[in-house]
Amino acid sequence: MKIVAVTSCITGIAHTYMAAEALEQAAAKAGHEITVETQGSAGSTAIPQSAIDSADVIIFACDLEVKNKVRFNGKPFLQIGVSKVLVDADSVLAQAVTIATSEKSPKYGDIAGQKAGTAPSAKEATRRGFLAKLFGKK
Amino acid sequence: MTTSDHSVLTTKDIVVVDLMAETKEEATRALAQKLVDDGRVTDLEGFLEDVAAREAQLNTGLPGGIGIPHARSSHVVVPSVAIGTTSKGIPFGAEDGPAHLIFLIAAPDGAHDEHLHILAALARKLVHDDFKESLRNAKTPAEIAAIITKEVQK
Numbered sequence: 001m002k003i004v005a006v007t008s009c010i011t012g013i014a015h016t017y018m019a020a021e022a023l024e025q026a027a028a029k030a031g032h033e034i035t036v037e038t039q040g041s042a043g044s045t046a047i048p049q050s051a052i053d054s055a056d057v058i059i060f061a062c063d064l065e066v067k068n069k070v071r072f073n074g075k076p077f078l079q080i081g082v083s084k085v086l087v088d089a090d091s092v093l094a095q096a097v098t099i100a101t102s103e104k105s106p107k108y109g110d111i112a113g114q115k116a117g118t119a120p121s122a123k124e125a126t127r128r129g130f131l132a133k134l135f136g137k138k
Numbered sequence: 139m140t141t142s143d144h145s146v147l148t149t150k151d152i153v154v155v156d157l158m159a160e161t162k163e164e165a166t167r168a169l170a171q172k173l174v175d176d177g178r179v180t181d182l183e184g185f186l187e188d189v190a191a192r193e194a195q196l197n198t199g200l201p202g203g204i205g206i207p208h209a210r211s212s213h214v215v216v217p218s219v220a221i222g223t224t225s226k227g228i229p230f231g232a233e234d235g236p237a238h239l240i241f242l243i244a245a246p247d248g249a250h251d252e253h254l255h256i257l258a259a260l261a262r263k264l265v266h267d268d269f270k271e272s273l274r275n276a277k278t279p280a281e282i283a284a285i286i287t288k289e290v291q292k
Contacts, residue, residue, distance in 0.1 A: 010195055013245050013254060014208050017261035018200075025265065041210065042258040043251035063196075086200050086265070087233070 001032045001097055004052055004075075005059040006066055008039040009082045016040035019061045019085040026089035032097075039067050046071075057100035058108060059092065061085045073109035076100050141177035144216045147256055148286040151176050153279035157222035157240065162193075165228050166207045169220035169242040178218040179244060185213040189242070197231025202270060205230030205237035212247040217257050219243050221282055223274065239273055260290045 005023050009015035020036040027034035035055075037047045039062070049071060052058070058077040060066055061084065078096045085092050099105045142149035152172045159165035170186055173179040188211035192198070198206045205228065220242040227236030241264070245257055263269045269289060276282045 011192055011208055011210055011245075013210060013257045014198075014206050014243055014261045014264075017258040018265050021262040022265045038258070040254075040258060041245070041251070042254035083196065083200075 001057070001100060002051075002055045003027060003032050003034045003057055003059060003093070003096060003100075004047055004055040005034060005036045006039060006047075006062055007036060007082055007085070008062040008064040008066070010063050012039075012041035012064075015063070015082045015086065017042075019082045019089075022085050022089040023059065023061070023093070026093050030090070030093055032093065039064065057096045059096050061092070070109070073107075075108045076102075076105040077108045144178065144218075146283075146287050146291060147217060147260060148219045148221060148283045149176070150279035150283045152178070152218065152220040153282045154220075154222045155277070155279055155282070157224045157228070159222070159224070159228055162199075162205060162207065162228055162230050162237075163190075165205070165222055165224075165240050166193075166242060169207075169222050169240065172220045173214075173218055173242070173244055176218075178215050179211075179213055180215060181213040185209070185211050185244070188213065199230025199232030199237055200264075201232055201234050202267070203227065203232075203235060203238040204264065204270065205232075205240040206243060206264070207240070208243035208245070210245040210247050214244040214246040217245050217253055219257075219260060219286065221273070221286070223276075223282070239270060256290065260286070263289055 007016045007019040016038050020038045035047050035051045038044055052071055058072050058075045060079045061082045063082050076099050078099050142151040159168055174182045179185045188209040189207050192209050222240040227238050230237040272285055
């Protein structure tokens with residue numbers, strides 16, 4: 001199976017990269033092909049659109065808003081917190097495989113609240129403002 | 139005051155074997171003091187506040203007996219990792235038990251991307267069991283620092 005994953009965490013220096021490594025290890029063990037985009041402080045290299053297009057499922061292991069979400073529209077996806085991957089990457093992958101193989105799985109950008117490119121809710125904006133104050137990030 | 143080589147993430151001067159601490163706050167403070175003594179952090183209390191703010195968001199205890207308190211902070215001079223080991227373990231909030239390896243990760247605020255690649259490389263290593271095992275088996279600060287340098291900065 002072809003999997004694409006995006007990882008991010010609040011500080012962007014630890015969990016983002018640990019999760020990427022854990023997913024890559026688990027995928028290799030299970031015989032899946034995986035490409036991970038780490039949206040952390042050490043800069044992030046965007047996954048080629050061709051890899052996204054040919055992926056069977058996208059895993060978002062993100063504690064921050066996904067950057068440039070519109071790229072993933074229409075793909076089956078799994079959205080989880082980044083630490084879940086560090087606790088049990090194998091079961092996260094298994095869950096993603098189930099989503100990829102079920103025709104009823106929602107597609108990214110299709111369901112309410114998931115629409116890419118929409119403005120964040122008031123609650124989300126407040127939360128981000130709080131984080132920005134704490135970490136001095138935009 | 140002489141300091142250790144700041145071009146590497148970790149040196150024996152900022153590694154503590156058998157950390158004397160009961161809580162994660164004590165452990166973090168002891169390791170942060172090492173960073174201050176080595177000229178890598180300028181303000182102990184300011185840095186600890188930044189670490190505590192991150193810790194308040196989410197526990198940094200992880201499965202497999204490790205704790206990774208960390209922060210990007212204006213009080214940090216160079217990317218650094220202070221390491222403490224403890225055989226009895228210190229609770230860091232992980233579900234599977236206390237931490238036996240503690241990594242205090244310090245990144246300068248506004249650091250250039252390239253400077254943070256080295257921390258990303260360390261983070262990736264932390265999910266490898268053989269890497270953690272070799273650190274747990276190390277007997278001296280010099281041995282631990284050598285493993286980090288070899289595995290992360292090669």
